[in-house]
Amino acid sequence: MWGILRQKAGGVTGLSSQGLGNQMLRLRPVASAMRSYSSATKEMTVRDALNSALDEEMAADPNVFVMGEEVGEYQGAYKITKGLLDKYGPERVVDTPITEAGFAGIGVGSAYHGLRPVIEFMTFNFSMQAIDHVINSAAKSNYMSAGQINVPIVFRGPNGPAAGVGAQHSQCYGAWFGAVPGLKVLVPYSSEDARGLLKAAIRDPDPVVFLENELLYGESFPVSAEVLDSSFCLPIGKAKIEREGKDVTITAFSKMVGYALKAAEILEKDGINAEVINLRSIRPLDRATINASVRKTNRLVTVEEGFPQHGIGAEICASVVEDSFGYLDAPVERIAGADVPTPYAANLERMAFPQIEDIVRAAKRACYRSPMAANAS
């Protein structure tokens, strides 16, 4: 009933059951009891979730089309658009030359006229070649034209580090795009997030930057029947509390949610009850949920893979200091990637990104359970 757990390939940290989340691990010994439940939950990889969301939205609205490098005949560089070319034809699944600026702009121009393009960047690192169009012609156009021309476009692709891909392929763009007014920036973690948020993004009348994660594509998550329904949609701008707790709040997004959940289990053994918030949306940031959680737990740890300066943790910290200063019992702990371009060597790369131990250590520091470390890790 659970199906085969798909391990993510090439994971340096070797987290075997990362995708299951807290409840699943606890329930595993009673798998036989689970079989007696109704068949509501089945497993789905993030890749299949994205593929099915694209498929359903393209079937529902003929204005939706996909454009990018290798999305058609290659079935997608990461196989996210598998099968779509056969179903919808080359006019709606458009293979482009290697021209990010060109085809991002073409997407924007077609969105001006009411089509709903889904532009795939092979990784968001390549979006830097097209960033002028994401920001200047997509994000700002509704404002510059005073509402006459809106841009219902989605820019999607993998974001952040993969495994051993080097400095130019490993940057996280959440903070950069999250700073721009006029954009909506979404960061799914599980298959449910992937499906719901991608559908919401495609249906949204504004430009959406959809930051996926390559290492999560192969992860399986349980999905309920509601999630599998073709009208399933998640609201943009609402975070999800993945795990309730009362001692410390840990905010994370994308792959780091899995790490945070594992860290929470480790902390549980030490008697620290952590609340894990899956941000789901960087812009708009769900400050209400974060602040409510901090007012409950009084301690905050933010986790992200991007560079630390001007990062998402910095924004969350500022928000919490502005809104819930009196509730904080400890300084906000920010965990981010190291302030270096990503190294290639496997051990160095491991040091350059947050690991579960780092989250555990930071949470303990926030709870004053261990002496304050001189150097943040």
Added chain:
Amino acid sequence: MGFARAINPHPLPLLADTRATKPVPAPSSSSLFLGSTRTLRPTQTRSISSPHRRSAASAVAAKVSDVKLKSTTNLLVTKEEGLEVYEDMILGRVFEDMCAQMYYRGKMFGFVHLYNGQEAVSSGFIKLLKKEDSVVSTYRDHVHALSKGVPARAVMSELFGKTTGCCRGQGGSMHMFSAEHNVLGGFAFIGEGIPVATGAAFTSKYKREVLKEADCDHVTLAFFGDGTANNGQFFECLNMAALWKLPIIFVVENNLWAIGMSHLRATSDPEIWKKGPAFGMPGVHVDGMDVLKVREVAKEAIGRARRGEGPTLVECETYRFRGHSLADPDELRDPDEKARYAARDPITQFKKYLIENKLASEAELKAIEKKIDEVVEEAVEFADESPAPSRSQLLENVFADPRGFGIGPDGRYRCEDPKFTEGTAQV
């Protein structure tokens, strides 16, 4: 072969071509290349070293065409068309002159880039378009918007930063948008408009092929300058437009100067029209100071695009009489060069043509000029009297779906708070 004739900028053979009713078959890429070299007429002296070579060549072309036009009874425009084009060119000129006045009086501010001298390109092309066709421009976009049909008062108010402007004062001089007239901007970055225009053309093709709107033959014009022709996005779009046969015309307004950078100093091969055949589309060079020549080339190119034969690259040799912007002291340009082009003012040339060919009398043309003066003055008055945007307008139109501002501290969407746009709610 009809196609080779189409590339030749000489007006008379083109005239014959446009009268032809049979569609021109799309040539293979090898014949395209041959077609382009066939246009190098022996009279054109194109030695790259001479800085005056450009004007010498076009002077020859202009002279030749003048002689030919006088001797033929086949006129290139009817009276109505002629007066419409003349009125449009006068509107462009008077409007831009008024902008300069207003700027120096402090009513207009920021970056203002004026179009004086290039009116033939805008009127020559845009007056042939339907309302559903799209125009994408650069920061030098006032006259493109006016030609496409945006009312002068809307453009003037926008320049003054008033709420009655075409973009409610939120865009400004460089960002003229009009959904109603399909003016898709107004972009400040060089080359930024070209992919957007290519996307609009892509939509036209998509509507025809996927959405099955069989009669959708909307074309898109992308206007940009000589400096942009060196930009990567330009080449990317030439490639994709030719690859997918998109209904777009790339119009290069080659006024020889990118702020203070001469085109000849910046470009390895200054003949921009040659870059078209390299990508598999026809490249045409036309005298951009002569509105009739531009119109003839435009008819051909737009016809091609409407028939689904793909894109065209048109290089219009033109000149801007003023500096790059109103803040540009314009010291680097040779006064002789300016004088030479001022003598070829497109409006004076066309006025002469209309009168000599008995299409209009002096009185009629004077009446048009008077009418336009009144229109522009009225536009200034309207803009002056219009209110500045209210405070609440600051947060409007950031998103089409304002729930994009997220959830407020009270747990509801910020945009649902009635005080949100007044600035009293928390942003």
